[in-house]
Amino acid sequence: MANKKSLESIDMEAPEFKDFAKSMVDYIANYLENIRDRPVLPSVQPGYLEKLIPSEAPSKPESWTDVMADIERVIMPGVTHWHSPRFHAYFPTANSYPAIVADMLSGAIACIGFTWIASPACTELEVVMMDWLGKMIGLPAEFLACSGGKGGGVIQGTASEATLVGLLGAKAKMMQRMKAEHPDWDDNTIVSKLVAYCSNQAHSSVERAGLLGGVQMRSLKADDNLQLRGETLEEAIKKDLADGLIPFYVVATLGTTNSCAFDRLDEIGPVGNKYNIWVHVDAAYAGSAFICPEYRHLMAGVETADSFNFNPHKWMLVNFDCSAMWLKDPNWVVNAFNVDPLYLKHDQQGSAPDYRHWQIPLGRRFRSLKLWFVLRLYGIENLQAHIRRHIGFAQQFETSCRSDERFEIVTKVQMGLVCFRLKGSNELNETLLKRINGRGKIHLVPSKINDTYFLRMAVCSRFTQPEDMDFSWNEVSEAATEVLKEQQK
Amino acid sequence: MANKKSLESIDMEAPEFKDFAKSMVDYIANYLENIRDRPVLPSVQPGYLEKLIPSEAPSKPESWTDVMADIERVIMPGVTHWHSPRFHAYFPTANSYPAIVADMLSGAIACIGFTWIASPACTELEVVMMDWLGKMIGLPAEFLACSGGKGGGVIQGTASEATLVGLLGAKAKMMQRMKAEHPDWDDNTIVSKLVAYCSNQAHSSVERAGLLGGVQMRSLKADDNLQLRGETLEEAIKKDLADGLIPFYVVATLGTTNSCAFDRLDEIGPVGNKYNIWVHVDAAYAGSAFICPEYRHLMAGVETADSFNFNPHKWMLVNFDCSAMWLKDPNWVVNAFNVDPLYLKHDQQGSAPDYRHWQIPLGRRFRSLKLWFVLRLYGIENLQAHIRRHIGFAQQFETSCRSDERFEIVTKVQMGLVCFRLKGSNELNETLLKRINGRGKIHLVPSKINDTYFLRMAVCSRFTQPEDMDFSWNEVSEAATEVLKEQQK
Numbered sequence A, B: 001m002a003n004k005k006s007l008e009s010i011d012m013e014a015p016e017f018k019d020f021a022k023s024m025v026d027y028i029a030n031y032l033e034n035i036r037d038r039p040v041l042p043s044v045q046p047g048y049l050e051k052l053i054p055s056e057a058p059s060k061p062e063s064w065t066d067v068m069a070d071i072e073r074v075i076m077p078g079v080t081h082w083h084s085p086r087f088h089a090y091f092p093t094a095n096s097y098p099a100i101v102a103d104m105l106s107g108a109i110a111c112i113g114f115t116w117i118a119s120p121a122c123t124e125l126e127v128v129m130m131d132w133l134g135k136m137i138g139l140p141a142e143f144l145a146c147s148g149g150k151g152g153g154v155i156q157g158t159a160s161e162a163t164l165v166g167l168l169g170a171k172a173k174m175m176q177r178m179k180a181e182h183p184d185w186d187d188n189t190i191v192s193k194l195v196a197y198c199s200n201q202a203h204s205s206v207e208r209a210g211l212l213g214g215v216q217m218r219s220l221k222a223d224d225n226l227q228l229r230g231e232t233l234e235e236a237i238k239k240d241l242a243d244g245l246i247p248f249y250v251v252a253t254l255g256t257t258n259s260c261a262f263d264r265l266d267e268i269g270p271v272g273n274k275y276n277i278w279v280h281v282d283a284a285y286a287g288s289a290f291i292c293p294e295y296r297h298l299m300a301g302v303e304t305a306d307s308f309n310f311n312p313h314k315w316m317l318v319n320f321d322c323s324a325m326w327l328k329d330p331n332w333v334v335n336a337f338n339v340d341p342l343y344l345k346h347d348q349q350g351s352a353p354d355y356r357h358w359q360i361p362l363g364r365r366f367r368s369l370k371l372w373f374v375l376r377l378y379g380i381e382n383l384q385a386h387i388r389r390h391i392g393f394a395q396q397f398e399t400s401c402r403s404d405e406r407f408e409i410v411t412k413v414q415m416g417l418v419c420f421r422l423k424g425s426n427e428l429n430e431t432l433l434k435r436i437n438g439r440g441k442i443h444l445v446p447s448k449i450n451d452t453y454f455l456r457m458a459v460c461s462r463f464t465q466p467e468d469m470d471f472s473w474n475e476v477s478e479a480a481t482e483v484l485k486e487q488q489k
Helices: A014-033 A064-078 A097-109 A120-136 A159-181 A187-193 A204-213 A230-242 A265-274 A286-291 A293-299 A331-337 A368-402 A426-439 A466-488 B014-033 B064-078 B097-109 B120-136 B159-181 B187-193 B204-213 B230-242 B265-274 B286-291 B293-299 B331-337 B368-402 B426-439 B466-488
Strands: A152-156 A194-199 A216-220 A246-253 A278-282 A307-310 A323-327 A407-409 A417-422 A445-449 A452-458 B152-156 B194-199 B216-220 B246-253 B278-282 B307-310 B323-327 B407-409 B417-422 B445-449 B452-458
Touching (some): A014 B014, A014 B097, A064 B097, A097 B014, A097 B064, A097 B097, A120 A368, A152 A159, A159 A187, A159 A194, A159 A323, A159 A331, A187 A194, A187 B187, A204 A216, A204 B331, A216 A230, A286 A307, A286 A368, A331 B204, A368 A466, A368 B064, A417 A426, A452 A466, B097 B368, B120 B323, B120 B368, B152 B159, B159 B187, B159 B194, B159 B204, B159 B278, B159 B307, B159 B323, B159 B331, B187 B194, B194 B230, B230 B246, B246 B265, B286 B293, B286 B307, B286 B368, B368 B417, B417 B466, B426 B445, B426 B452
Parallel strands (some): A194 A216, A246 A278, B194 B216, B278 B307
Antiparallel strands (some): A152 A323, A307 A323, A407 A417, A417 A452, A445 A452, B407 B417, B417 B452
C-alpha cells in the first residue's frame, strides 16, 4: 500500500523524485567521466556566490529542473575538482560509484545508530565490516571483535576525531591509575601534569587534540629521515618523569602529511608499553596501503598499539566520512564518555556495542554500508591494484623529476606522494608554485620541513592514467622554465 | 572526452553505475512509500547479522545485483524504521527526497571543504544558506554573515558538537580575561575554577560536553514547569563566585528531550550577560518550529545569546548530518582551535571563513547542498506546513489520551511530543511500554522526571496521516487494556 495523501501533499512525490534522482545519476556520471576537462582550481573571488542567488529562501517550492540547472551556473564555477587527475593537493579523498550508491541507501534508511536497538543492522554491519577491514590490513586479532576479546573497531568521522578519542581514553585511564596511586591528588592536579607526545612531523590535528583535550602535547624532533624514534621518545619521557610530570599518550604517525614519512612504531610502541602510556597510531593516509602485504613492514610494532586509525575515505575509495579506528580496550573510551539517560537505555545493553560511547557526537549515520558496497564491488584484489597503481604513478613522476637536473627530490618518495623542488631558494620555489597554480591546469600545495620549502605532488584521482602524470610533469616543467627565464632577466 | 581506460579497469564503469544507481532510486522510492507496512522495530537478536554474511571481504568483485539482493536479506531484517509513521521514539530525524538527491551530488563532488580555496562553493553556499536559515527563524542580524559584522553560521555534525564548540569558545574567552586580570594564575588554576551551567532537564550531551571539555558542568533544578529560570541561575552564579569559582558558560535548552520544555531564555540570557558568561542556546529539536512566527515567543531573549544551535536534520527535512550553529563572535572559537600548517594556507585567508577553525574535525562534506535543495524544493510555506502538521498530530493524540480516563498527560504538550502515562505506578507504565513495543506495531521510548516514569509519543515521520495517529493511539489503548486486565488477575 502506498502512503495515502489524504492531507494536501507538501512533499515531493515519488515519481518526481525518481525523475530528479535519475537525472542526478546521469549528471554525476557525466561530471566524473569528463572531470579532467574542467579547470581543476576555480578562478572565482571570495563572495562570488552570494551574487548569483537570492538573499532569502523562496516561499513557494521551485522546480527540480531549475535546481539542476543551477548546479552548473552557481556551484561548478566555485568547485575545486578533487577527483580530477589534475588535482595533486593535500592527500586524496575517496570517491567511487559503489560508495555513492551506498550513501543513497544510507540517506533513505536515515537511522541514527547511537544504540544497538536504534537500528541493529547499523551497529552490526559496522562491527563485521571493521573486522573485514582489520583482517585486510593484517591487524593483530586483539583489535578485532571476532577475536572474542574486548577489542573492536568503530567508524569515526575523521582522523582528528580518532586522535582526540584516543587521547581522551588515555587520559581517563591515567587519571584512574593516578587516583589509585595518589588518593590525595585531585583531578586538576593530575591533569596539569599530563603530557602527550607526537613527532614534529605529526598532522596539525594532533596538536589540536592536545588543545581540545586540555593537556600538553609535546612535539618531539624527528630524525634525519623524518621519523620519530624510540630513543627520542624515551628521553622525553624520562625527563618529564624526573620533572614530576605524567606521560600518558603518544601518537605515532605512519605516513606524515608533510612527506609521507613513517615513525618507527617498532621502537615507539615498546617504549610506550614500557612506561605504560597509550600508543595511538595515526595512519590516516598511508594505512590503506597495508591491504598490500608488501607494505606491512611499515607498520611493524602495531601489536604494541592501544589504538589504530586510518581513513578508507582517503585512499580506499570509500567516500568521506569513513575513518576506521580500532581499540584494544574500548572500555576506557566508553567509560570516559558514558552518560546514560533513560530514553537511550535498552534491553540488550552489553551484548552489542552502543557506538555512541565510542565517539564525540551522539548521532551517527549508517556509514558501514559504504564499506560493504566498496569491499564487495571492488574486491580486495582491485583495491590492492588501486593502491599499487597510485604508487606507480608517484614513481613515474619521481623518474621524470630526477631526469631533469633543475629539480631535486626532497624526501624519500613513499606511497603516492612526491616531495620535490627546484634547486635554489625557497623564494624561487614559492614563485614556482604560484606559477603552477596560476596557470590553472594542475593544483598542488606546498610544505616546509626544517626551513626548506618544497612542493607536494600527491596522486589523488582514481581516473589518473600514465598520460595524466606526464601532463602534470610537463606543467611543472614548463612553469619552471618560465620562472627560471624571468629570474635570469 | 570520456576518461580513457588505457590501464585495465578496476573500477565500476559509468554505464554500470547508472544501472545500479537507478535501481537504487527505485528501491528507495518503494521502500519509503511502503514503509508503514514493515514492522517498525526489528525482532532480531544481537549477533544476527554476522551469521548472514562471510567473515572476510571477497577477493574478486561481486555483482551489484547480488549486493542489491542482500539489502532485503541482510540489512532490512535489522533496521529500525525511523521514517515509518509507526515510529514515535526519541525525536524525529529528517529524511526527504530533495535532501537525498543533494547528498548524491555532494558525494560526487566529494570535496573536503576545510578552507575556502579547497572548494570555494562549499564554503560560500554554507555562508549564504546559514543566512537564509537564520532569517527564516528570525535570528537577530548580529548572528548573520550578511549583517557585515563578525557573526555567522556554520553547519556542525550534531548538536553535541555545537554544545562542545560553544563551551570551548567560552572557555578560551574566559581564560584570556582571567589571565589579563590575574597574570599570576596559570592555565590549570583557571581551568580548575571554571563552572558551566545547564538545566537538570538538559540533554545528556550537555553533561558530556563538560566531561570532554574538562570543566565542571553544574546541573540546576528546573522549576515546576521544567524550565530553567533566571533566578536559579543567578543564585548558582553568586554562590560560585563567593566560593572563588569562575562561571563562564550556560546552556539554555529550548525544547528538552524529556518533555520539550523551554528554558526561560528571556531570564537566563540577561543573567548570563550581566555576569559576562557565554550563553549558548540548544534548540536541537524545537528550533525548526521557529520558522513559524507563532512559536517565536518561545525564543524570546535570543538577542542575549552568544551562540545558537538547532538541527534541521531533526525536524526540517534535511537529512542527517546538518546541525545549524550561529555565533555572534566566531573569533573565540577560531582562535581556540587555530593550528595553521603551511599545506592549509592560502592567499584568500581572512576574506572568507575557513570553516575548519569553527569545528572539532578538520574535514567536512559539502552539506549546504542539502539545505539549498530542501529550502528551494519545499519553499518556506511547505516547511511551515510540515511543522504545523506534526504539532497538530501531537494535539490529536493528546485529545485521544485525555478522552480516556485511564491515562494522564504528564507535561504540557509542546511541539510534536506527548508525554503520557497510565494513572498508577511506574512499574505499571514500564509494563505498558514493554507491551506496546513487544506487540511490534509501534515504537516508543520512555523518560523519567522527578521519579515519575512516563511514555514519550514523538511525531516523527513525514508520511504520517491522521489515520496513523489513530492507529498509534489504538495500539496504546489496546496494550493498556491487556496490561490492566492482567494486573487485575
